Amino acid sequence: MNLAVSLPRGLKLKNPIIAASGTFGFGPEYASFVDMSVLGGISVKGLSPDPWPGNPPPRVWETPMGILNSIGLQNHGVEVFCQQDLPFLRETDTRVVANIIGHTVDEYRQVAARLSREPGIDALEVNISCPNIKEGGMSFGQNPDQAAQVMAAVRFETDLPVMVKISPNTTYPVEIAEAVEDAGADMISAINTLVGMAIDVKHRRPALGGVTGGLSGPAIKPIALRIVYEVAQTVKIPVVGMGGISSTMDVVEFLMAGAAAVMVGTITFQYPRRMQEIVAELPEVITELGFDCLQDVVGSALPGRSNASSMMEAEYE
Amino acid sequence: MVKRQVPAPGHVELWVHSPVLAGATPGQFAHVVTQGTLRRPISFSRLDVDTGNAAMLFQVVGVGTRWLANQEMGAVLDILGPLGRGFPVPDARRPWCLVGGGVGIPPLFAAASQWTSAARMTPTAILGARTESLVLLEEEFRQLGHVVWITTDDGSRGMKGTVIGPLARWLAKNPQGQVYACGPTAMLRAVGAISGQRDDVWMALEQRMGCGVGACLACVVLGNGPEGPDYRRVCTEGPVFSGEELIFP
Structure with a gap:
């Protein structure tokens, strides 16, 4: 089965699994x-x-079916990335999505401009949803006007396909998705981590050095699915779904909820090869579920698409 | 898993058959799948390339280590490794000593097993624990021929106090001596303070860890960078650092 995914502005993935x-x-x-x-x-x-x-530090803490992290977006800056890491990525036969962050709209714009000059970048992902940054970061992702400003500034600088990563830490994620769609986003990626915390009982203090952190892993999958399902019904642009995906069947759930592709994260820490395993299993799993191609799975559980008669049949199995 | 022992209350040593892990450098670690969502980084206590067996001695502290401690003989474990930067081999012409606190002792024993035959001067092992029953691997160090000094917090065995007293005396006699330390952060801070944080004082650190391969940047400690303090990854730049590389908060 062909697992290829076609996304806006000519972005083609060999399969829907993105790290x-x-x-x-x-x-x-x-x-x-x-x-x-x-x-x-x-x-x-x-x-x-x-x-x-x-x-x-500490920057990571295990929780039931998940992990909390408070990395705080440590990175060596876009210039070092272009010189040190990008040559390696150019030699790797996979699509490279550059995730961009900033404290201000102008910082996002600068990174987008710099990356647009580099061969080897296939798409940008605008992170307006990291919960570990006091200024910028998530605050852009909680206000539709600010989110749109960031997206518009990035759009001004680049013809690359751009996805905006939205936050679950807001009452109406759909409003943010609509705002960045109007500002020129080509895709929505959803979701980032949820703000949470843990207590280190032995030392009587918050477990994370940053006090609060972002929750990821299987614990957040139902929330992620709900948001993907809502956003996919609202915007016309494709959604890249993520949040706690650990198995091939999890991927299928996100695809059915309307995701055109997915991202897999936390499970990689435990099982580095899980993404490879999912890619290998996906065709068979999709076929067994009665689909002829990947595209037919996408959105198949959305209202108006879900198959009521097959649900009836299921009762007699 | 080919062997299992309980060397002290709340401590388990597991032997696994894996020639890849048995070829690790002492101070490197194994990243082990347990019941939880994160692997557990555990250092090696014994590395035997002849049998292809590697052992890990750990303290049972939470759900992950408890699960691991309860595995049956013959169990197949999912281990990523060996990972990280191990201890550099000491200059055999100069004296060296090992300073271990609690569950920090095991990786030093793996190192001692490989280095002792080449040493020109009898090495010293300073082993600290909270109480007598928790002194790990004492007999093993004696069998290697080390001078062994024991300290316990409650004085139930050896000298009452911490490893820092004996280390200060050893350093007074061996000002150019090489030091290898592993233990609680407070102990390592004190080792750094009395040894002058030299480039031949080596410390193996612990930190809450995510991926174990340098990707997630979770397991950082504060380093002494050329342009001021910077964060370094225990899994990749460490877990062994020289004293001069580190800043203890």
Whole structure:
């Protein structure tokens, strides 16, 4: 079965599985453990104009069916990325999504401008939803006008396909998605992590150095699916779904909820080869579910598309 | 898993058959799948390339280590490794000593097993624990021929106090001596303070860890960078750092 996915502005993935930003480094880190050419794409860790130091440790904490992180978007800046990491990524046969971050609209614009001059970048992902940054970051993702401003500034600088990563930490994620669609976004990626915290009981203090952190992993999958399902019904542009995907069947759920492609993150820490396994399993799983091609799975559980008669039949199985 | 022992209350040593892991450098670690959502980084206590067996000695502290401690003989474990930067081999012409606190002792024993035969001067092992029953691997260090000094917080065995007292005395006699340390952060901070954070004082660190391969930037510690303090990854730049590389908060 052909797993290829066609997305706006000519972005073509060999399959719908993309490594999620923040979980796969800047490219080379997992190279000796994972056959990267099998992946549909890689979204690199968030890139800012200048290096960001990140938050004080501890930066990660295990929770039931999930993890909390408070990395604070540590990165060595877009310039070092272009010189040090991009040559490696250019040699890798997969699509490169550059995740971009900033404290101000202008910082997002600067990173977009810099990356647009580099061969080897296939798409941008605008991160307006990181919960670990006090200024910028998530605050852009909680206000439709500010989110649109960031997207418009990025659009001004680039013809690359651009997706905007939206936050679950807001009452109406759909409003943010609509606002960035109007401002020129080609895709929506959803969702980022949820703000949470844990207490280190032994030391009587918050478990994370940054006090609060972003929750990811299977614990957030139902929330992610709900948001993807809502956004996919509202915007006309494709949705890239993510949040707690750990298995091939999880991928199918997101596709049915309306995601054209998915990102896989937290599970990679535990099982670095899980994305490869999903790519290998996907054709058979889709076929067994009665689909002839990947495209037919996308949105098949959305209102007006879901098949009531087959649900009736299921009762007699 | 080919062997399992309980060397002290709440501590388990597991032997796994894996020639790849057995070829690790002491100080490197294994990233082990347990029940939880994150792997557990565990250092090696024994590395035997002849048998292809590697052992990990850990303290049972939470759900992950408890799950691992309860695995049956013959269980197949999912281990990523060996990972990280291990201890550099000491200059055999100069004295060296090992300073371990609690569950920081095991990786030093893996190192001692490989280095002792080449040493020109009898190495010293300073082993600290909270109480007598938690002194790990003492007999093993004696069998290697080390001078072994024991300290316990409650004085139930050896000298009452921490490893820092004996280390200060060893450093007074061996001002150019090489030091290898692993243990709680407070102990390592004190080791750094009395040894002058030199480039031949080596410390193996622990930190809450995510991926283990350098991708997620979770397991950082504060380093002494050329342009001021910077964060370094325990999984990749470490877990072994020289004293001069580190800043203890």
